[in-house]
Amino acid sequence: MMPQTDAPDTTADALRTRGWQVMPGFLSNAAVDALAAECRALDAAAALTAATTGRGGDRAASTLRGDRTRWFEGDALSPAQQVYWDAMQTVRAGLNRRLLLGMQALEAHYALYPAGAGYARHRDRFRDSDARVLSSVVYLNGDWQADDGGALRLHLLDGPIDVPPVGGTLVLFLSEEIEHEVLPARRERLSIAGWFRRREIAGADLANS
Numbered sequence: 001m002m003p004q005t006d007a008p009d010t011t012a013d014a015l016r017t018r019g020w021q022v023m024p025g026f027l028s029n030a031a032v033d034a035l036a037a038e039c040r041a042l043d044a045a046a047a048l049t050a051a052t053t054g055r056g057g058d059r060a061a062s063t064l065r066g067d068r069t070r071w072f073e074g075d076a077l078s079p080a081q082q083v084y085w086d087a088m089q090t091v092r093a094g095l096n097r098r099l100l101l102g103m104q105a106l107e108a109h110y111a112l113y114p115a116g117a118g119y120a121r122h123r124d125r126f127r128d129s130d131a132r133v134l135s136s137v138v139y140l141n142g143d144w145q146a147d148d149g150g151a152l153r154l155h156l157l158d159g160p161i162d163v164p165p166v167g168g169t170l171v172l173f174l175s176e177e178i179e180h181e182v183l184p185a186r187r188e189r190l191s192i193a194g195w196f197r198r199r200e201i202a203g204a205d206l207a208n209s
């Protein structure tokens with residue numbers, strides 16, 4: 001038997017009571033390094049594209065955010081991406097058992113913020129879809145320093161909390177509830193943003209989300 005830890009219970013309790021959780025060391029250094037190298041190689045090959053906000057007719061190159069992104073393809077994951085994906089599916093299953101969130105699927109993309117770029121305060125749900133249940137970010141920055149900036153700022157009822165984008169850390173928060181922003185960093189900032197979704201509602205536009 002593998003040793004049991006209380007991590008899933010602790011995370012489920014945190015999401016239930018306050019809506020967010022930070023898990024340092026969620027991915028190993030080796031996994032972080034492989035994902036970061038892949039993200040940088042994709043960017044060097046011009047395979048990341050300037051992020052847009054909204055979707056369908058509302059979709060526009062964004063002045064709210066300065067990152068470049070590339071969606072993961074669930075049926076064509078690289079070995080590095082597979083490690084992330086499997087770890088996230090374990091989280092999904094554990095939280096579904098404890099919280100009955102009914103999360104069915106994961107969508108995820110690399111995000112590369114050049115130095116100075118950020119993402120203005122926002123929520124992660126599209127106006128026309130309640131499919132996104134839980135937002136996640138895993139950071140891929142191996143040696144992030146306190147004065148590098150680039151924190152994820154969660155805007156909570158009792159004030160903001162800043163999470164530095166330290167490699168291997170997973171942040172989870174309720175997509176509908178929690179406004180958040182990315183503060184500009186002094187150096188390039190890499191992450192994987194992911195969303196656990198309920199089954200999409202009829203008529204919504206999954207392909208373009």
Ligand code: OGA
Nearest residue numbers: 119124137152182191193
């Ligand atoms: C997002 C987002 C936060 C981060 O992609 O929607 O809020 O810390 N990302 O990268």
Ligand code: MN
Nearest residue numbers: 122123124180
């Ligand atoms: Mn967001």
